[in-house]
Amino acid sequence: MANPWAGEVAVWLDGHRHVAKLTLGALAELETELAAGSLIELVERFEAARxxxxxxxxxxxxxxxGGGWQGEAKDLRTVEIGGGPVEAARVAAELLARAFAVPGTK
Structure with a gap:
């Protein structure tokens, strides 16, 4: 089970449940991948639906x-994400929210 207090979110790939979380290393990788000036820019894009x-x-x-998966972006191009694109976007937003939330305030 995904532990929201640890920033975890469940993701279903081809019918298999995976745990995702944005560790510090995952956040650094994300910043590099998106060439974002800051993670706050990314949060603002999600908040504004941009x-x-x-x-x-x-x-x-x-x-x-961050949850231990060993795949790459290209691997997600061919899997079925449980809930489709809308659920993928919801999970992404939830990952960001949990990474920056103070426990007990959400």
Whole structure:
């Protein structure tokens, strides 16, 4: 089970449950991948609904890697994500929210 207090979010890939979380290393990888000036810029894009599918994909990859997954972005191009693109975007936003939330305030 995903532990929201640890920043974890469940992601279903081809019917298999994975745990994703944005560790410090995953956040650094994400910043590099998206060439964002800061992670706050990325959070603001999600809050304003100005995110791209590239943002969603990069967040999912970083989160899955933070959860121990060994795949790469290209691996997600051929899997079925449980809930489809809308759920993928929701999971990406949840990963960001949990990475920056203070426990007990959400």
């Amino acid at each position: 995110f791209s599918t590239r943002d969603v994909l990069a967040l999912l990859v970083a989160g899955l890697r």
